[in-house]
Amino acid sequence: MTHQYQLKNGIRIIMEEMPSYRSVSIGVWVRAGSMYENAANNGMAHVIEHMLFKGTARRNAADIANEMTAIGGNMDAFTCKDCTCYYAKTLDIYAKDALDILGDMICNSLFDEKELKKELGVVLEEIDMYEDSPEDLVHEHLQMEVWKDHPLGYLISGQKEVVSGFDREQLMAFFEKYYVGKNIVISVAGHFEKEQMLEWIREYFEEIPAGDAADPGKAPEFSTVLWKKEKDIEQNHICLAFDCCSSLSEERYVMTVANNIFGGNMNSRLFMKIRDEMGMTYAIYSYGSSFEQAGLFQIYAAMQPSQTKEVVDAIFSEIDNIIKNGVTQKELDIAIQQIQAELILGNESSYNRMSGLGKSLLIREEVIPLEEELKKIQQVTVEDVQAFFKKYIQKERCGISIVGNVTYDQEEL
Structure with a gap:
C-alpha cells in the first residue's frame, strides 16, 4: 500500500x-x-x-x-x-x-x-x-x-x-x-x-523554495530523415524510428505488447527471423522511447556493411507481415505472460518500486496500481497489435540513422 x-x-x-x-x-x-x-x-x-x-x-x-x-x-x-x-x-x-x-x-x-x-x-x-x-x-x-x-x-x-x-x-x-x-x-x-x-x-x-512548476512545452514535429556518420569500424549500426504514442497515452499498453512480440526479447519475430533463421546480425531489437509530449518506436541492428540493405529489407518485410496478417493468439498470450512476469518480479525490488513510484508521480501526476497495469496488459488483443502497426509503423514515415561504413542513400534503403 x-x-x-x-x-x-x-x-x-x-x-x-x-x-x-x-x-x-x-x-x-x-x-x-x-x-x-x-x-x-x-x-x-x-x-x-x-x-x-x-x-x-x-x-x-x-x-x-x-x-x-x-x-x-x-x-x-x-x-x-x-x-x-x-x-x-x-x-x-x-x-x-x-x-x-x-x-x-x-x-x-x-x-x-x-x-x-x-x-x-x-x-x-x-x-x-x-x-x-x-x-x-x-x-x-x-x-x-x-x-x-x-x-x-x-x-x-x-x-x-x-x-x-x-x-x-x-x-x-x-x-x-x-x-x-x-x-x-x-x-x-x-x-x-x-x-x-x-x-x-x-x-x-522543507526549506527548499516552492518555485514554479516546469513547463514541458509543445510536442515536437516528427521528421523523416536519413542520418549517416562515417566511422571506420567492422559493423554498420542502424536504427529506425517511427512517430509513436506518448507515455501518457493509453496506447502505451498496446505498444508494450507489440514491442515484446516484434523485437523486445529473444523469441521475438526480429530475433528469430533475422538473427537465428537468416543469420545476418548478432544484435537486433526494438523498443519504445516515450515521453509526455511524444514518443518513438525504434529498431536497432548491427551487421556487416555488405548486408545493411538486406537487413533493412528484412525488417520492413516483418513489419509488412504484421500489418497484413497480424499476430497469432499464441504470440499474444506468450507476450502478455512475459510482460506480467516482468512487472511482478520487478515489484519485488525496493529500488524498482521506489523508481516506478517516483517517476510515475513526477511525470504522470498519478501512480497506477500494479493490478491495474496488469489488467491493462491483459486487455490487449491481436486486433489492437495489428492496428498499432498500421497506425504507427509505416515505411514512408520512418527515420533512419547509420553509423559505420556508409554508402547508401535514402532511396536504396
Whole structure:
C-alpha cells in the first residue's frame, strides 16, 4: 500500500512500506532534464547532476562518498530527457543517514568554481566516450534528427562546444529555476516507519523554495530523415524510428505488447527471423522511447556493411507481415505472460518500486496500481497489435540513422 503526502513547499512524497525487507530505497526526482534546456545551455542538467556530488558546506566530495560507503549503502544519480534522479539504497537502520546526505547535496551544494572546472573535464570525457560508441551514437542522433531543433531531441550530455563554456552563474540560474518544491518528488520504498520517514524528509527538504512548476512545452514535429556518420569500424549500426504514442497515452499498453512480440526479447519475430533463421546480425531489437509530449518506436541492428540493405529489407518485410496478417493468439498470450512476469518480479525490488513510484508521480501526476497495469496488459488483443502497426509503423514515415561504413542513400534503403 502506498501513502502520499505534500510538504508546504509543494514537494510531493510517495512511500511504500515493505515490512519483510531489511533495505530501504530513497529517490529524489526532479523535473530537470535536457527537454527543459535550449541550444545555449544543452547539457546543463547533466553537469548539475555531477556537481551535486562535488561538495557542500558540510561535506566535500570524499566525505559524501565515504559516509555513504560507511553505512553500507549505494548512492548514485542519472539524468534523463525529462528528469534527474538522485537515489540511495541502504539498510533500514541507516535511512536517516542516507536522507541527510541526499538532503545536504540537494540543498547545500557549493558549485565551487574550481570543482566545476575539473568536473567539466570529466563530462567532456564522458561525451567523448559516447562518441566512441556507435550503438549510442546511432540511437541518440536519430532522436536528435527526427525531433530536429526541439529540446526533446537534444543529447542529454550536450555538445562539447556548449558544455565546455558553462560557468557557475549559469549553473546556479538553471538550478534555482528547476530545483524547487513544485518540481520535486521524493519516493521511498522498503522497510521504514512512514511517520518517522515523513518527519525526516521535512527536516531535510522543507526549506527548499516552492518555485514554479516546469513547463514541458509543445510536442515536437516528427521528421523523416536519413542520418549517416562515417566511422571506420567492422559493423554498420542502424536504427529506425517511427512517430509513436506518448507515455501518457493509453496506447502505451498496446505498444508494450507489440514491442515484446516484434523485437523486445529473444523469441521475438526480429530475433528469430533475422538473427537465428537468416543469420545476418548478432544484435537486433526494438523498443519504445516515450515521453509526455511524444514518443518513438525504434529498431536497432548491427551487421556487416555488405548486408545493411538486406537487413533493412528484412525488417520492413516483418513489419509488412504484421500489418497484413497480424499476430497469432499464441504470440499474444506468450507476450502478455512475459510482460506480467516482468512487472511482478520487478515489484519485488525496493529500488524498482521506489523508481516506478517516483517517476510515475513526477511525470504522470498519478501512480497506477500494479493490478491495474496488469489488467491493462491483459486487455490487449491481436486486433489492437495489428492496428498499432498500421497506425504507427509505416515505411514512408520512418527515420533512419547509420553509423559505420556508409554508402547508401535514402532511396536504396
